[in-house]
Amino acid sequence: MHATTIQQAIQQLKESIFVRVRHRALLQYIEAPSVDETQLFFLLLPSLNGELWHDELQESATTVGIVQASLFEHDKIKEKDATSKEQQLTVLSGDYYSGRYYEILARAGNIALIQKLAQGIVERCEQEIVAYEDTYRTMEQWVDSLCLIETAIIRKFYEAHSFSKYSAVMMHALTIQRLQNEMYTLRGHAPTAVGRAMENCFGQQELTHLLTVAIETQQKLLTDELATLQLSEAVQQFIWQIVKVETR
Known part of the structure; x- marks a missing residue:
C-alpha cells in the first residue's frame, strides 16, 4: 500500500459519490458537492488496512459520503441570509443528497445502516445546536462536541460493519484536524459558529492556549492508539x- 494507491482509492470513492448525486439543474447555479477527502480516507481505512471489502461495503461507504455531502451543504448556508437563489438551491441540494442516500440504502434493504446513520446525524446536530446556546462550557466539553460533530457519522458506519477497532484513531485524528481549523479561523479568518461560541467563553488569548493544549493532548492520544x-x-x-x- 502506497500513498498514491491511497489517494487513488479516495478519488474513486469521491467520483462514485459525485455520480450518484449529480444533478444538471443544481450544477448550473451551485458548485459540485463538498466532499472532505479526509473523511473519505477514514471511511476507507478498513479497506486500506487489508480488511475484507466487498461491493456492499463500497456501496455503504458511498452512501455515507453522500450523507456527509448533505451535511456540508447545509453548513454552507449563511446564518442571516438564505434568501438568494444560490442559498436556496444550496439548501435544496442538501435535501436532495439526503434523499439520494435514503433511496440507495432502502433499495439495498440496508435498514440497519439507515438506523445507525440517523443516530449519528442526531448526535451531530445536537452538538452543533450547543454552539447557539448561551451557556458556559469547559474546554473539555467543547472538544467532546467537536469530536462528535466530526466523527459521529463515520463511527456509526464502523459500528454497522464491525470495524469499531478503528474508531479511536479516526476520532483523535479528525478531532485534531477540527481543532487546528478552529485555531486557524481564530487568527483572523471566518470563524465557525462553534469557534465564536468558544471565544465568547474564554476570550481569544485564553482560547488560543486552550486549543494548543487540546491539540497536543489529542496528538498524544493518537500516538498511543x-x-x-x-x-x-x-x-x-x-x-x-x-x-x-x-x-x-
Whole structure:
C-alpha cells in the first residue's frame, strides 16, 4: 500500500459519490458537492488496512459520503441570509443528497445502516445546536462536541460493519484536524459558529492556549492508539500528514 494507491482509492470513492448525486439543474447555479477527502480516507481505512471489502461495503461507504455531502451543504448556508437563489438551491441540494442516500440504502434493504446513520446525524446536530446556546462550557466539553460533530457519522458506519477497532484513531485524528481549523479561523479568518461560541467563553488569548493544549493532548492520544492498532506504514504516514505532524 502506497500513498498514491491511497489517494487513488479516495478519488474513486469521491467520483462514485459525485455520480450518484449529480444533478444538471443544481450544477448550473451551485458548485459540485463538498466532499472532505479526509473523511473519505477514514471511511476507507478498513479497506486500506487489508480488511475484507466487498461491493456492499463500497456501496455503504458511498452512501455515507453522500450523507456527509448533505451535511456540508447545509453548513454552507449563511446564518442571516438564505434568501438568494444560490442559498436556496444550496439548501435544496442538501435535501436532495439526503434523499439520494435514503433511496440507495432502502433499495439495498440496508435498514440497519439507515438506523445507525440517523443516530449519528442526531448526535451531530445536537452538538452543533450547543454552539447557539448561551451557556458556559469547559474546554473539555467543547472538544467532546467537536469530536462528535466530526466523527459521529463515520463511527456509526464502523459500528454497522464491525470495524469499531478503528474508531479511536479516526476520532483523535479528525478531532485534531477540527481543532487546528478552529485555531486557524481564530487568527483572523471566518470563524465557525462553534469557534465564536468558544471565544465568547474564554476570550481569544485564553482560547488560543486552550486549543494548543487540546491539540497536543489529542496528538498524544493518537500516538498511543496507533501504537496498539496494527496499520501499514503508508497508512500511518497518511494519518500523520492529515494532522500535520511528522511521522513518529
